[in-house]
Amino acid sequence: MAENSGGELPSAGATAWGEAGKARLGKRGEVLESGALSERYEVYALKYAGPFTSKLAMVLWMEGWDQDIERNYYFWAIRSKTGDTTLVDTGAGPTEAGRRQLRNYVNPLEALARLGIDPEQVSKVIITHIHFDHVGGMEVFPRAFPKARFYVQKKEFDFWMKNPLSKKKPFQTMTDFLANQALAKLQGSKQLVLVDGDCSIAPGMELLLVPGHTVGLQAVMVQTNRGRLILASDCAHIHKSFRDDIPSCLITDMLAWLESYEKLRAKTSLDLIFPGHDVMMLRDFPKVAEDVTRLA
Numbered sequence: 001m002a003e004n005s006g007g008e009l010p011s012a013g014a015t016a017w018g019e020a021g022k023a024r025l026g027k028r029g030e031v032l033e034s035g036a037l038s039e040r041y042e043v044y045a046l047k048y049a050g051p052f053t054s055k056l057a058m059v060l061w062m063e064g065w066d067q068d069i070e071r072n073y074y075f076w077a078i079r080s081k082t083g084d085t086t087l088v089d090t091g092a093g094p095t096e097a098g099r100r101q102l103r104n105y106v107n108p109l110e111a112l113a114r115l116g117i118d119p120e121q122v123s124k125v126i127i128t129h130i131h132f133d134h135v136g137g138m139e140v141f142p143r144a145f146p147k148a149r150f151y152v153q154k155k156e157f158d159f160w161m162k163n164p165l166s167k168k169k170p171f172q173t174m175t176d177f178l179a180n181q182a183l184a185k186l187q188g189s190k191q192l193v194l195v196d197g198d199c200s201i202a203p204g205m206e207l208l209l210v211p212g213h214t215v216g217l218q219a220v221m222v223q224t225n226r227g228r229l230i231l232a233s234d235c236a237h238i239h240k241s242f243r244d245d246i247p248s249c250l251i252t253d254m255l256a257w258l259e260s261y262e263k264l265r266a267k268t269s270l271d272l273i274f275p276g277h278d279v280m281m282l283r284d285f286p287k288v289a290e291d292v293t294r295l296a
């Protein structure tokens with residue numbers, strides 16, 4: 001269930017989206033009954049940097065040391081029929097992007113402008129995990145979207161903000177200090193929602209805990225006209241991982257990661273599970289704006 005760092009904690013039987021949803025949640029946040037799950041969302045992938053070339057072994061563990069592969073950096077937008085918008089991840093922030101010299105970088109706010117998203121309509125920002133290319137936009141997002149609530153798994157937040165091991169070099173290579181600082185500043189406010197496990201946060205929209213890449217990575221499952229679609233972020237970097245049970249080389253917990261694949265595959269069909277960096281999201285889906293495609 002969702003835990004708000006400001007002290008609000010929905011109990012079993014409460015709804016994570018208010019009385020209008022008329023839903024009842026189980027102990028782990030699953031929807032037991034609802035009269036408001038007819039919502040169907042549109043889902044968009046926004047490329048904000050790339051392509052980048054690396055060895056295949058970076059995104060498929062121990063495979064393809066002699067092969068090259070391209071990957072893009074994305075974040076995603078989920079829009080309801082009313083125009084209410086949920087953002088999944090924030091892209092990289094301009095300061096860190098400049099420091100890392102990200103190729104073809106576009107400020108995520110500019111990428112959103114291409115889709116014509118009104119900042120006033122952004123009600124939720126879901127942070128899948130606290131790596132620089134997924135959380136870095138927190139450098140600018142709290143000011144850009146003052147009405148939004150920011151959703152993070154509590155395990156993920158506590159590790160990066162409180163665990164001394166997160167300061168070790170293997171983890172620091174993936175860190176954006178400014179973004180983490182901005183996220184930490186939200187603690188204790190109603191803007192930050194710390195989530196404990198699987199949780200429904202709106203009609204037809206669920207957060208799924210899928211650790212392995214990081215300790216508390218979360219995916220987002222939404223109802224669309226194509227069926228249940230999952231934005232899995234870096235639970236896989238490319239789609240082949242979901243099919244072949246091969247994660248990337250960036251591993252926190254291999255066993256948990258393989259269990260996460262089983263969990264996601266049990267939720268929907270393989271073609272509706274989207275990874276974090278696969279070029280196919282830009283290449284194989286209808287283009288609606290510059291470097292923006294519609295997944296459903």
